[in-house]
Amino acid sequence: MTQKNLLEDRVVIVTGGGRGLGRSHCLELAAHGATVVVNDIGVSLDGGQADDGPAQEVVDTIRGAGGTAMLGPGSASDWDAMGDVVATTVSTFGRLDAIVNNAGILRDSVIVNLTEQDWDAVLDVHLKGTFTLTRHACAHWRSAHKSGQPVRGRIVNTTSGAGLAGNVGQSAYSAAKAGIIALTQVTAMEGARYGVTANAISPIAATRMTASAGLGTEVSEGWSPLDPENASPVVAWLCSEQSGWFTGQVLRIDGNELIAMEPWRTGRSFVAQSGERLDAAEIDLGMRQALGAFPGGLAALGSPAVSR
Template sequence: MGALDGRVAIITGAGRGVGREHALLFAHEGAKVVVNDLGGAEDGSGSDATPADEVVAEIRAAGGTAIANHDDVADWEGGQRLINAAIEEFGDLHVLVNNAGILRDRMLVNMTEQEWDAVIHVHLKGHFVPTRWAAAYWREKAKAGEEVKASIINTSSTSGLFGNAGQTNYGAAKSGIASFTTILQDEIGRYGVRCNAIAPAARTRLTMTIPGAADRMGPTDEGWDPSDPANIAPFVAYLATEECRIAGKVFFVRGGEVHMFKPWSIVDAVTKDGYWEVEELAAAADKWADVEFDLGRPFRKG
């Protein structure tokens, strides 16, 4: 018996890296998997059906069940086709893992409009579109009186939640995905859908383009490889199980570690009864310039 027996799952960006490992483990645990990947380059250019097709072939060779889908997840009609592919092939949908993404890193003063738009488009709209169609499907089922035990797992990043120079476009999108997740839970939790997000740290073709990544993402002297993308999949699979109770949370996942983020919260205030004068605020709020936060970073860049 697998942890995901009977579950139908869509995994976007599943042709390589973290998404590929999700797809392989989901299938191993008994899920029927739609392997979505447009097959573009790291910057989102081009397309190639090979990566998704190869993952499907690997799953089937191991005795699992999977089909490939090559739609662009940020395309309105493509997103609908993706959701429909699972329902038409397997009769239902229980899990959506939004994982597809690209990088176009650049310091802000050198970033082009197209570099900004492309990253926001793939990440933010690429999460919104499939989620919108999946949520509509689950809402209709719930309104028809059917029990829904569905799960959405989105993919944020420490670049958005902690910040990383040279990635204002990517970080803004990934921070937005974290907020998208918590708000989404408030909206569609009533239909039986649990929404969570992860910020994974693993060695992929995207992360290896970041300067210094190769020095930080190798195996240890003992042979343990905390940066292996396969390490991310078990927690995502757990979030996808039917009986998992976690909802509306964001997690950092790396190696054998899972850390839960605390959402934005107010930690201090200055107040008065009435209108503030600028000079008054200069005196009352200046103390915040010296405030440092312990962000609980599980790792620091070298």
């Protein structure tokens, strides 16, 4: 299969498509033949200073290379705007085949310093923004399915290591990214009945967000393990018809390694000695033993000893 054939005739909406990962995704999708609708209001990292210039530049770049692209205006978290983007995409190109939810902002702070406004802003863009476009796209696909049209819808969401394991100073961001994983799983369950898959990527890449966390944005010449472009081939495959067997998953992208993450699973346990309900008095010892620690310390877990 040639590069152009993978996504030929498929139409994809990408939020946060003006910079970083989103920009790379848009260019990769277009290189594989997709028509790309670029959504990005061009805000600063904390959500201010809107400017659609970056999104327009991506559209112009795709068109300049012989591809097809257009702007999809509005904030990803704006219910009506995302409904309009879906409707306009379908009316303009006659179809919608995939969406890539990538828009996001950061307002990092430890919990005791985090404001309600900052918490709401981060969840609004990341979690609500992912839900809003997903909901409108799924409504379109379900309607198409009911009318007898073949549907091969693809949803690609964006989570992160913070969503998988948390990170100090990123309670809002981590909560939003963890919520996106749960939303992805539910969307996969519900979308299966009308031909829609949903997956999430967790890229390790040098972006504005990593720079704000003090992790740098250095990308070496040639191929670099931190180049945002490393995640984009995965997005292209997830948006293709080829990936129709694959849904409800999180893929971690670390340089040139693609890792299928395992979901929460049953861990170690202990059973109440009485054979009936648990007794609060036995839980401390029971959990220490279940986790490989014993009375007198938690050395087996690599923690300082706890005297009793």
